[in-house]
Structure formats: structure tokens, C-alpha cells
Amino acid sequence: MSSPSECLAQILAEGRFHAIRSLGEECAAELHTHAKERYLALEATIPRLRRSMSRRIFELGPPVLAIYQALHHDLGVDREPALRLAEEMLHAFHRKQLHRSALDGIAMDMMFRLRPARNLLMRSLFAEEPDGFRFEQADDAGALMAFDVRACPLVSFARRHNAPEIVAMICRLDDLKPSARRGVELRRTGTLGTGAERCDFRYVAAKK
Incomplete structure (x- = not known):
């Protein structure tokens, strides 16, 4: 890192x-x-x-x-x-x-395919951290992983410096990552950085 x-x-x-x-x-x-x-x-x-x-x-x-x-x-x-x-x-x-980061991509591919690995990642997301990201599990039977982000320190940081407009470009990077993974798509309708009330992450199996 x-x-x-x-x-x-x-x-x-x-x-x-x-x-x-x-x-x-x-x-x-x-x-x-x-x-x-x-x-x-x-x-x-x-x-x-x-x-x-x-x-x-x-x-x-x-x-x-x-x-x-x-x-x-x-x-x-x-x-x-x-x-x-x-x-x-x-x-x-x-x-x-x-x-x-080709090896990281392979590791993420494996993580999405293995339920125990997905569960471990989900548990790590929900650990409490003051002033950090706040994740909530979401119900979506059709998704491999489903969670919402309800608080984002990136948004708070940018607002503190009167530049909330920068966050959207960082959010858009998420749309590029799953495209490099075989068989996984990210579906998302909005982000806190673009003015939505949550970031709704839904990782689903890609249609062949």
C-alpha cells in the first residue's frame, strides 16, 4: 500500500x-x-x-x-x-x-468466487472506525456481494477544503476495476461523492 x-x-x-x-x-x-x-x-x-x-x-x-x-x-x-x-x-x-497489480487481480477473482473469502471481506468492512468509512450490508439475493457506504471520509475531507467536486473522479475509478476481472460486474446507481444518499455497491456475476 x-x-x-x-x-x-x-x-x-x-x-x-x-x-x-x-x-x-x-x-x-x-x-x-x-x-x-x-x-x-x-x-x-x-x-x-x-x-x-x-x-x-x-x-x-x-x-x-x-x-x-x-x-x-x-x-x-x-x-x-x-x-x-x-x-x-x-x-x-x-x-x-x-x-x-496483476496478482492482486487474480486474488480478487478468487475472492469473488469463494464464499468464505467473500464473507471474510464483508466482516472486515463492517469493523467500526470513528471518522472512517461506514459500511452497511445490503440485501440483494442476485449479488455476489452487496453493501452500502453511508459515511465517507473522502467526502468530508474534500468538503473541509471547499472542493467536494474532486470526489466524483475518485468514485469513477471503481467502475474501471471490475472490468479487469473475469466474470464480475459492479452495478451502482450513485455515490456519496456525487450527491447520492449512499454508495450502493452490488457485485454481480457478469452475463456471458
């Missing part, structure tokens, strides 16, 4: 092509500097989550916010182009992570 600061360095590196294409060489270099400065200013406000799973889910929030703040406030990029470029950089990083 990477730290948020390591994620920032990786997103800046993997997203450099997109930054140069949109901003030019000089401004892309300035983005690198300003994003690191913004991250250092945010670091003290990062919640100290105890559970490794919570930290892993949260880890992209601070670097994405730092990049967005650097684009929007330091470089003067308008809101929508700043969000679009930040998401392009995030996707470049995410694609590289999926490529590097």
Missing part, C-alpha cells in the same frame, strides 16, 4: 504527458512544484485512519486535491478544465497500477 505522498509523486509522473499536452512544459513543471506545496499544506488535515483498508480507500484523496488546488488556484486553470486534467492524470496512474 502506498502513502498519499507516494501516490502524489506517482500521479504526477504518470500524468506528466497529459499535463504537458494541456499546459505546456513550463506550466507542467510549475504544477509539479505547486502540487507538492499544496500537499504539504494539506498533510496535517489528513485523518489518521487505523484500518489499512480504510487508508487504502482514502489514499488518493489528498494527492488529487493537491493537484486540483495547484491547477485551479496556483495556475489559474478554470474549474472544469482543472477537474478534467486532474482526472486524466489520475486515470494514467490508475491504468499503470492495474498493469502492475
